[in-house]
Amino acid sequence: MKFVADLNEDQRRRIAATLDRIRAGLMEKKIESPGEEPAPVFVPEAFDAFEK
Amino acid sequence: MHLKSDTMSQKIAALAAGEYSALSLAEHSLERAKKLASLNAFVTFDDSLVLKQAEVASQRIASGRPISPIDGIPIAVKDNYLTADYPTTACSDARPIAPENIDATIVANLRAAGAIIFGKTNMHEWAYGATNTTSNIGATKNPYNQEHITGGSSGGSAVAVASGMVGAALGSDTGGSVRIPSSACGIYGFKPTYGRASRHGILPLSWSLDAPGPMARSLADIEVLLPFFMGQDPHDPSTFNAKPFRAIVKTGTPRVLNLYGEGFERSDEVDLVIRQAIEKTELVAEDYELTDLWRYFSGWETILHCEATSYHLQALEKNPEGFSAVTRAHLEAGRRLSALELLEAQKLRASLMRSLYYEMPDWDVLVLPTLPIPAPKHGEDCQEFGGRKVTTQDSMTWFCWFGNMSGLPCLTIPVGVSELGLPIGMMLMGKAGRDEELLAVARIFDQRINGCS
Structure with a gap:
C-alpha cells in the first residue's frame, strides 16, 4: 500500500487497521444474487415500496 | 419555575403566562453558559446578538403576538449548521466558513418562528467521530461528571441542553451523533427517517447517512421542534416526498x-x-x-469513509494539516477504498x-x-x-x-x-x-x- 510521505506511523496503522476490518467484513458477506441490487437513495417513497 | 431545570415546554408555558420574559430567559442562558464554561459546550455565542433577538421576542410576546410556540426560546446550534450570524467551523482548522447570510433550512425555520439562535456548539471534528474528544477547541465535558466524556459528535449540544443553558439544541446524526451524546448526558435525542428532514446547509459527513435531529429535555419538547425539521425542502432533493410532521395523540399496544x-x-x-x-x-x-451485524457494520463504515473522503478530497489535497491526525487517517482510508467495495457496501445496506x-x-x-x-x-x-x-x-x-x-x-x-x-x-x-x-x-x-x- 502506498502512503503519502507525511503520514506518521500511528496514522498508517489506523488506516491499515480500518481497511483490514472493512475488507474482512465486505468479503465475508458476498451477495451475488441478481436480485440484490444496491440500495436506492433513501426517500419515503422507496420505503413505501419496501413495505408493500 | 426553575430556569435551569425546566423543559422547553415548561419555558414556553412560563413565557406565555408572563412568569418571565424572553429577555430574562436569554440573560439567564448567557449567564449559565458563562458559569459552566468549563464544560466547553460552545464554540461561540454573542451576548449582543442573543439579547437583540430576545428583546424583539419579548416585545412580541408582551403584546400578545408571539409568532409560534417557540418564540423567545434560546436554541443552540451544532457548529456544522450554517448560520447567517456566526461562522461555521465544524470544530476543524481545515475549512472554516465565514457568515454569508445563509442559514441552514432548519435554522431558518426556527429563526422565522422566533427562536433565539443562541450560538454554535462544540462537536467532534467534522462529525467524524463519536467521542467529542477530537475538536479544535478541546473536548466537551460531561455535566454529570467532568472526568467523563459526553459522547458525540453533537456533544456540545447535549451539554448545553443537559446543563440548562438553552431550551433545546440541534444535532446531526450519521452513526448516532444525536443519540450518543443525548444518552450520555441524560436527555432526549431524535433522528428522523432519512429524507424527512432537510440537510440543506448542514456540512455533510456522509450524505446518504446524515440526518439532522433535535435534542431536548423531554419528549414533548422533541415533538414541538419536529415541525421545524420535517417536510419538503426544495434545497434538499432527498426530501422531495417528505411529509410534514403531525403528532399522533394515541396508539395501540405496540409490538x-x-x-x-x-x-x-x-x-x-x-x-x-x-x-x-x-x-x-x-x-x-x-x-x-x-445476525451478520458486524458485516453490515463494515458496509456502514465503507459508505461513511467513501462519502466523507469524496466531500473533503480537495481540502485533503490542499490543506491536509488542517485536519486532526485521526480525522486525516479516516479520510486517507476512504481514499483507498474502491468503487467495487463501495458497491458491495451498498448491497449490504x-x-x-x-x-x-x-x-x-x-x-x-x-x-x-x-x-x-x-x-x-x-x-x-x-x-x-x-x-x-x-x-x-x-x-x-x-x-x-x-x-x-x-x-x-x-x-x-x-x-x-x-x-x-x-x-x-x-x-x-x-x-x-x-x-x-x-x-x-x-x-x-x-x-x-x-x-x-
Whole structure:
C-alpha cells in the first residue's frame, strides 16, 4: 500500500487497521444474487415500496 | 419555575403566562453558559446578538403576538449548521466558513418562528467521530461528571441542553451523533427517517447517512421542534416526498422486539437498567436475534469513509494539516477504498433493510440500549463489556450506526443511571417514514418508565 510521505506511523496503522476490518467484513458477506441490487437513495417513497 | 431545570415546554408555558420574559430567559442562558464554561459546550455565542433577538421576542410576546410556540426560546446550534450570524467551523482548522447570510433550512425555520439562535456548539471534528474528544477547541465535558466524556459528535449540544443553558439544541446524526451524546448526558435525542428532514446547509459527513435531529429535555419538547425539521425542502432533493410532521395523540399496544446477538453485547450494568425499564412498561418484548451485524457494520463504515473522503478530497489535497491526525487517517482510508467495495457496501445496506423489513416478526418498535456502557472517562482508548474489547469510538456507535444504514427513525430516552451516577439511555427504533408512530409509542415508554405525562 502506498502512503503519502507525511503520514506518521500511528496514522498508517489506523488506516491499515480500518481497511483490514472493512475488507474482512465486505468479503465475508458476498451477495451475488441478481436480485440484490444496491440500495436506492433513501426517500419515503422507496420505503413505501419496501413495505408493500 | 426553575430556569435551569425546566423543559422547553415548561419555558414556553412560563413565557406565555408572563412568569418571565424572553429577555430574562436569554440573560439567564448567557449567564449559565458563562458559569459552566468549563464544560466547553460552545464554540461561540454573542451576548449582543442573543439579547437583540430576545428583546424583539419579548416585545412580541408582551403584546400578545408571539409568532409560534417557540418564540423567545434560546436554541443552540451544532457548529456544522450554517448560520447567517456566526461562522461555521465544524470544530476543524481545515475549512472554516465565514457568515454569508445563509442559514441552514432548519435554522431558518426556527429563526422565522422566533427562536433565539443562541450560538454554535462544540462537536467532534467534522462529525467524524463519536467521542467529542477530537475538536479544535478541546473536548466537551460531561455535566454529570467532568472526568467523563459526553459522547458525540453533537456533544456540545447535549451539554448545553443537559446543563440548562438553552431550551433545546440541534444535532446531526450519521452513526448516532444525536443519540450518543443525548444518552450520555441524560436527555432526549431524535433522528428522523432519512429524507424527512432537510440537510440543506448542514456540512455533510456522509450524505446518504446524515440526518439532522433535535435534542431536548423531554419528549414533548422533541415533538414541538419536529415541525421545524420535517417536510419538503426544495434545497434538499432527498426530501422531495417528505411529509410534514403531525403528532399522533394515541396508539395501540405496540409490538416490541428486543434485539440480541453478536454485536449487541452490553455491560451488565446497562443490561440490568434496560431490562428493568422494559419491565416497567408492562409491554411484551419478544427477543429476536439479528445476525451478520458486524458485516453490515463494515458496509456502514465503507459508505461513511467513501462519502466523507469524496466531500473533503480537495481540502485533503490542499490543506491536509488542517485536519486532526485521526480525522486525516479516516479520510486517507476512504481514499483507498474502491468503487467495487463501495458497491458491495451498498448491497449490504439493501440486505440489512430487507432483514429489518421482511425477515423479522412483525414489529412496531425495536428496543436497545443507546450505549453499551455509561459514558467512559476521558483518555480511555478501549472499553470492555459483554466479553468484547473495542475502541471507545466503536463502543459509542455500537448500537446506533444501523439506524443510519437502514434510514430508520430512532429516539433515545433517559431511563436510569449507573452506579457512578452517569445517565443510561434506551433507544427505540421505528419503521421508515413512521416517525410519528415511533414518538407515540415512545410516549408510552416515557410515561411508564419515567412517569412523564
